[in-house]
Amino acid sequence: MSQAAAAVQTDTHAEHHEELSFLYKYILPVDHKIIGMQYIFTGMIMAIIGGYFAYAFRMQLAFPGELVPLYGLVGPGEYNMLVTNHGTIMIFWVAMPVLIAGFGNYLIPLMIGCDDMVFPRLNRLSYQIFLVSALVLIASFFVRGGGFGGAWTSYPPLSSVAEYSLTDWGASLWILAVALEFVSFLLGGINFVTTSMNARAPGMKMLDIPIAVWFIVVAVILFMASVGPLVAGAVMLFMDQRIGTTFFLPSGGGDPLLWQHLFWFFGHPEVYVVLLPTLGIVAEIITVFSRKKLFGYRTVLYTAFATGGLSFVVWAHHQFIAGIDPRMANVFTVTTVLISIPLAEMMFSYIATLYGGSIELKTPMLWALSFIAAFLIGGVTGIYLGASAMDVYFHDSYFVLAHFHYTFFPITIIGMFAALTYWFPKMFGRMMNETLGKIHFWGTFIPFNCIFLPLFFLGLAGQHRRIYNYEHFPDLATQELQNIRIFATVSLVVMLIFQLVFIYNFFVSMFKGKKAPNNPWNANTLEWTIPSPPQHGNFKDLPTVYRGPYEYSVPGREKDYWPQNEPPEEN
Amino acid sequence: MSEAYAHPNYIKIWFWLLGLLVISVAGPMLEIPALTIITAFGIAIVKAYLVAANFMHLKFEKKFIWYLLILSICLLGVFFFGVAPDVMMTDGDQWIDCIADKSCVEQRL
């Protein structure tokens, strides 16, 4: 049984990567790069569906009762379904697969210098389960009664009794899809963590691992530790729906608050699960484009651990007005405000990295900088909401909604574009068009602020969420407020139109773009030392690592970057 | 796998486990609730330790695996104590008024 030991010693590359047929290369791949792209493409298709839903319900809010072009009439039930599934899709089927599974798959083996994931076939299986979960979710839109409309948090008793939700099948398919998705990410997560722990290149110490990999691993661990109770809860909710148990129904001795706890015990760490990969991506980009060492590598790392640890004790700040014990509300207020300390520290580290650097405003850098700017607004408004006294007023208003989107839009969409534009040359071997990239950037970032800044004001004016038509509320049906709604909606349409620029740029560059060199950005991490796109098996000779990933502008060196695998010069 | 370590005597461990099982079944027969809790759950923990340490070879495993598993259980403790005040105190919405006569609990059920 010395198989493993022998393999570690003879770490040379087995030269038997024969050409695979199309089916095994692209449809049923075991190569982590192809699986990563499958996740990314699936996520982008789901993003289009989620964006389309947002378009439909925003149009209804701006022009209530009128036919929405390309959609039709949005009724009250349908409005709920659109809102619910917009949230579900964007979090579970866009943010998670693209940021964690997609880039995690693509980057982890390349950045730690090995030829694939530790369990390639498990990796393929987790994508296939994910695909099935996406199909189940899409199927739920077309069953009798339509898709589930009980909000992405799916609080019982609304979600657990068909007579209340009016979506007998939609609700069950929804919970099934979410549960399948969890299974997929649990399998994928085990693979990621094991790979990063065990398969690092020789010489790569813990503190030589790029922040992007570290953060994906921390995120995956947070996910694995938080999702378990919700998996149990999903089973219980599903049985409430289909079998008629009463786990969450007060009529049978159950407790609806229990579901809220189960959900948010997962739901709040989940925010950090999707936030951390983006923070990691941003760390890679800002160091490369400011040609500076990351300010306080260890600090950044430890703040991520602190954030992860604290994220498990803040969940009840979502439930301040749900009837929880007021004494607990005090505790959770304190922890919620505490969690902003490590995150603020991390942000300061990033800004300090920029200070004095030779900043180059390429498209990826623009995205990374805009992430920091937008996320700060989202983070700071979060502190208001964390204080239970203020939350009593703000809860379930558009202020919460705007705050949430100021965190999740930067995380998901800006993070995704930052990563895509940065690693596009490596993925497809071609450069993206810089001008179109910048047009797309400004065409997304400006409308984004125009959509969500006004919503803070609507929230302060008392506009409640999840209302499909404000004409029934005299206080909220004033022309002023309606104008704000129309402004936000028009901005959304503008933003969606600008995404066409990206789609055009993406596909044209993929086939016709300028050929990319191995290392177009002069970066240090291992994935840039090999041809673009990398071959099956990644490295011709598996690399050995000599230094950390952020050795930019080292004094006394001719070149301003120093790849991790370059042997130190003999003096 | 490849590591060489002396195996624990599996049969002996198995006899220990069976002995503990007999105690945990016999415990409630004394009909002392406090003792039953100890014989039921205390012995479950001892049994779990025996299985984990010997059969699952945790004795010979790297220390961080222990930490990983113990941390998981601690986190469940955090969850329990975060939820307990809500789920276990259904004497609810008026806080003071209904504790005395439990009237609102009945209303709710």
Add this chain to the structure above:
Amino acid sequence: MSMHGPIATHRSATGVPSGRLAIWWLLASEIFIFGGLVTCFVLFKLNGTPGFEDASLTSTAAGAINTFVLLTSSLSIVLAHAAIEKGDRVKSFRYIWYTIGGGVVFLGIKTYEYTGKIIHGHVITENLFWSFYYTMTGLHALHVIGGMVIMALISFDIRKGHNYQRVELIGIYWHFVDLVWIFLFPLLYIANF
């Protein structure tokens, strides 16, 4: 021995082989799934939710026999591991099938128990206790079935002479299933006060 799979699979920077490390992570996530259910159960039980006195109706004898069966099957799978470490494929194959046999007996007793309860009207919707009873033991039984299927696949694999390390991996999983039962037994069968 011929190497297959990527080189990544055979690296081991932590000193724990990847397969075993992954199993530990899997079990950590399982702790949360079962732990979540158990936590909910304990919350309701300590709260004195009506219906939980029905714990006295579960058959302690059946539960105890099942504990015995699972403990014994745990022994046989660990002996299978000890045998394959010495390279004794035939003996290991036999022990794996003893373990699967243990699983079958366990499920048989479980079926008998379920039938008895349902005949007496204690169905899953009767009250919260029975909901938890069937959910927890049902989820556990699914884990038993899954383990048995995988064990059968592995047994034929090792008879052909490859993937010996998998005996240890399925063993660790099986012991975990055993551990869950060690805690379910006092929760559902003994603690009826």
